[in-house]
Amino acid sequence: MTRKNSRNEVRPDVDRRKFLTGVAIAGAASAVAPSAEAATGDAVTHPVGAEPPRPSAVRPSAMVAAAETGTPKELAKAQGPHGSDFMVDVIKSLDIEYLPSNPASSFRALHESLINYGGNKKPEFLTCTHEESAVAMAHGYFKIAGKPLMTLCHGTVGLQHATMAIYNAWCDRVPVIVVGGNDLDAAHRPPGVPTFHSAQDINALVRDFTKWDDTPVSLQHFAQSFVRAYKISMTPPYEPVAISLDAGLQEQTVHNNGESLYIPRYVPTSPPAGDLNAVREAARLLANAERPVIVVDRAARTPKGIPLLVELAELLQAPVVDQGGRMNFPKTHHLSRPASVIGQADVIIGLELSDYWATVNAWIDNGEHGHGIQEARINPNTKLISINSVDLNTKANYQDFQRFQVVDVQMAADAEATLPALIDSVKSAIPTSAKAAIEKRGEAYRKAKQEARVRTREAAALAWDASPISTARLAAEIWPLIKDLDWSMVGSDRQMSNWASRLWPMEKHYHHLGGPGGYGVGYNLPAAMGAALANRSLGRFSVNLQTDGDMMYAPGVMWTAAHHQIPVLTVMHNNRGYHQEVMHVQRLSNRRDRVASLGKDMGPIGTSITNPDIDYAKLAASMGWWSAGPIKDPSELGPTLKRAVEVVKSGQPALVDVWTQPR
Amino acid sequence: MRINVVRAGLASVVAAGFMFGSGAAFAASAEKGKALFMKNGCWQCHGTQGQGSVATSGGKTLAPDPLPLETFISFVRTTNRAMPPYREAILSNEDLTDIHAYLSSIPKPADYKTIQLLNE
Numbered sequence: 001m002t003r004k005n006s007r008n009e010v011r012p013d014v015d016r017r018k019f020l021t022g023v024a025i026a027g028a029a030s031a032v033a034p035s036a037e038a039a040t041g042d043a044v045t046h047p048v049g050a051e052p053p054r055p056s057a058v059r060p061s062a063m064v065a066a067a068e069t070g071t072p073k074e075l076a077k078a079q080g081p082h083g084s085d086f087m088v089d090v091i092k093s094l095d096i097e098y099l100p101s102n103p104a105s106s107f108r109a110l111h112e113s114l115i116n117y118g119g120n121k122k123p124e125f126l127t128c129t130h131e132e133s134a135v136a137m138a139h140g141y142f143k144i145a146g147k148p149l150m151t152l153c154h155g156t157v158g159l160q161h162a163t164m165a166i167y168n169a170w171c172d173r174v175p176v177i178v179v180g181g182n183d184l185d186a187a188h189r190p191p192g193v194p195t196f197h198s199a200q201d202i203n204a205l206v207r208d209f210t211k212w213d214d215t216p217v218s219l220q221h222f223a224q225s226f227v228r229a230y231k232i233s234m235t236p237p238y239e240p241v242a243i244s245l246d247a248g249l250q251e252q253t254v255h256n257n258g259e260s261l262y263i264p265r266y267v268p269t270s271p272p273a274g275d276l277n278a279v280r281e282a283a284r285l286l287a288n289a290e291r292p293v294i295v296v297d298r299a300a301r302t303p304k305g306i307p308l309l310v311e312l313a314e315l316l317q318a319p320v321v322d323q324g325g326r327m328n329f330p331k332t333h334h335l336s337r338p339a340s341v342i343g344q345a346d347v348i349i350g351l352e353l354s355d356y357w358a359t360v361n362a363w364i365d366n367g368e369h370g371h372g373i374q375e376a377r378i379n380p381n382t383k384l385i386s387i388n389s390v391d392l393n394t395k396a397n398y399q400d401f402q403r404f405q406v407v408d409v410q411m412a413a414d415a416e417a418t419l420p421a422l423i424d425s426v427k428s429a430i431p432t433s434a435k436a437a438i439e440k441r442g443e444a445y446r447k448a449k450q451e452a453r454v455r456t457r458e459a460a461a462l463a464w465d466a467s468p469i470s471t472a473r474l475a476a477e478i479w480p481l482i483k484d485l486d487w488s489m490v491g492s493d494r495q496m497s498n499w500a501s502r503l504w505p506m507e508k509h510y511h512h513l514g515g516p517g518g519y520g521v522g523y524n525l526p527a528a529m530g531a532a533l534a535n536r537s538l539g540r541f542s543v544n545l546q547t548d549g550d551m552m553y554a555p556g557v558m559w560t561a562a563h564h565q566i567p568v569l570t571v572m573h574n575n576r577g578y579h580q581e582v583m584h585v586q587r588l589s590n591r592r593d594r595v596a597s598l599g600k601d602m603g604p605i606g607t608s609i610t611n612p613d614i615d616y617a618k619l620a621a622s623m624g625w626w627s628a629g630p631i632k633d634p635s636e637l638g639p640t641l642k643r644a645v646e647v648v649k650s651g652q653p654a655l656v657d658v659w660t661q662p663r
Numbered sequence: 664m665r666i667n668v669v670r671a672g673l674a675s676v677v678a679a680g681f682m683f684g685s686g687a688a689f690a691a692s693a694e695k696g697k698a699l700f701m702k703n704g705c706w707q708c709h710g711t712q713g714q715g716s717v718a719t720s721g722g723k724t725l726a727p728d729p730l731p732l733e734t735f736i737s738f739v740r741t742t743n744r745a746m747p748p749y750r751e752a753i754l755s756n757e758d759l760t761d762i763h764a765y766l767s768s769i770p771k772p773a774d775y776k777t778i779q780l781l782n783e
Binding site: 466468596 | 704706707708710711717722724743746747749774780781782
């Protein structure tokens with residue numbers, strides 16, 4: 001049988017697979033049979049015309065025997081320095097202290113280089129049980145140290161785990177260097193699991209909420225990418241960045257090809273300051289205002305931001321509303337005021353606000369059709385000023401830029417970098433005739449602050465002896481135990497009515513670290529561990545106020561804290577529910593004239609964490625923490641906390657579980 | 664627990680005899696009111712003792728000294744603020760009266776000046 005190919009050539013119809021098999025068998029036979037005969041030395045006789053009989057077994061050749069019984073030769077080793085060792089040199093040039101990570105095959109070469117070639121120092125590998133925890137640890141660490149950490153994660157599934165924490169860092173303007181291992185070469189990567197875990201472009205997963213990403217294809221390219229990633233993430237607005245790191249590139253040796261590898265020097269980029277004309281116009285408005293208000297969210301990008309804000313506020317005797325993305329302004333200062341002052345303002349300056357619209361407007365979730373009720377909080381003639389570095393770096397997909405707000409003077413610039421020029425301009429712009437009125441304004445705020453202090457304590461006294469324990473009591477019981485220490489609140493008190501912020505005299509940048517940014521639950525516990533890690537080397541005492549819902553997203557980070565000996569006091573605000581969500585279901589039930597079904601729980605079905613109650617003390621103990629609780633009687637709280645504080649002072653983590661009021 | 668029983672008794676006396684449109688007298692029960700306060704999720708925003716929260720009730724408290732009963736019921740029915748309105752179909756006047764009795768039974772807190780921890 002013959003067939004034609006496209007060029008009409010005729011050739012025998014040979015099955016290629018059978019052809020190759022036949023060649024192989026014939027070759028084997030011709031190679032083995034003569035050797036067998038030669039080896040025996042026996043005379044071979046057989047009938048004329050008949051094939052000689054084949055032996056049922058043949059003796060191995062000298063070469064085969066040597067291969068089977070001798071010591072195998074050492075395999076040829078790769079020549080030259082390892083590519084991942086060079087990567088470690090690049091990483092070390094940036095003085096990165098720690099590398100929280102969950103191990104994975106796609107970065108095995110770099111992992112090996114970090115711990116063996118790099119000596120597991122700068123960065124030190126921190127073993128994490130979840131990639132989300134690793135990124136959140138880096139998030140919290142930065143808020144104390146002001147330096148970014150890097151994390152390594154598996155290219156697809158690991159990065160998928162990490163995404164929510166990266167989104168939180170994006171919304172919270174925090175730099176994290178995310179390196180994802182990825183085996184790009186389909187012809188050489190291992191089949192099966194490593195191929196499931198490879199992708200053409202892993203960075204696509206996080207491109208919407210990272211500031212920059214790259215996929216280096218050579219070692220020199222890696223050096224440039226890594227230093228560039230660090231530099232971009234550390235230029236305001238700070239943001240996470242991503243590098244896809246090819247597994248093959250990590251494992252290859254350094255080939256000089258006639259040129260030497262080099263590590264680019266890191267030189268920080270100056271933060272963008274506001275245009276001077278816009279600064280002068282803002283100063284003119286503020287200096288001539290009768291009721292100026294300063295609203296801040298992430299204005300104090302560094303500790304230096306706090307005294308600058310104090311100077312501006314005192315110059316104008318303008319109240320400061322701290323929305324709490326960072327510790328911006330001393331809460332003890334007479335100009336630290338609640339958001340209600342916004343309604344009285346004739347000029348408002350918003351510094352690094354995440355949501356200007358909601359600062360000057362209200363949205364009340366009480367409309368019949370779910371649209372809510374919108375109300376302006378301000379007079380229509382109120383002048384608005386904004387300085388915000390995020391205006392320089394807006395992306396389209398995720399809606400963290402919030403609703404559009406018309407602003408009279410808007411500077412796409414870093415607020416902290418702009419404050420010195422603004423302060424100078426305000427000094428020049430204040431009319432002499434206004435100085436007495438400004439002083440009088442300050443006196444009124446001093447009086448208001450004193451009155452507010454009394455009201456706060458009166459409110460704290462409510463339900464003082466209640467069980468479950470009031471969140472005010474919880475904060476009040478902790479304070480005397482830490483007040484004489486250099487303390488740092490590393491977890492957010494937002495879910496407990498801000499009682500720590502209201503009762504503890506917060507003045508330094510590490511007294512309050514803000515929240516997750518993107519409100520992704522599961523941030524608080526790992527971020528607190530990261531912040532406590534940064535506090536450890538500074539000898540500070542870390543206190544983490546911890547909600548139960550957040551804890552259960554990835555509690556494994558407690559093991560990381562114990563394993564790496566991170567001292568931190570975690571006090572559970574255990575209200576046994578997702579209280580943020582309770583009223584959503586209740587609200588819709590009311591709107592539809594239906595009684596919310598509780599099932600066997602305390603809140604609408606799906607919003608409680610009860611039946612069974614989670615024993616957080618046992619959970620913590622199982623991971624190497626000192627722990628106590630659940631504490632339900634408020635009289636037992638103080639003595640238990642005292643014991644826990646002593647444990648933390650000895651360098652260990654401790655947890656006290658407290659059954660609390662909802663908020 | 665003993666204190667709660669005493670409070671409940673006092674509140675029942677205070678609220679007893681409230682008249683509804685039907686003309687029937689209704690004896691309010693603080694004990695029932697407490698159960699309704701929990702069952703209907705009031706405590707989730709207002710705390711088990713009506714102490715309120717800056718996060719969920721704008722810092723407003725329900726107790727001690729709750730609003731007068733009629734004002735209280737009117738607010739619950741018609742609120743257009745953060746709290747959703749509760750119509751009679753899901754929370755009756757009788758239930759609200761019991762809840763009001765419970766709130767009325769909650770005693771005033773101690774003066775904060777007498778609490779050492781609030782004067783540190």
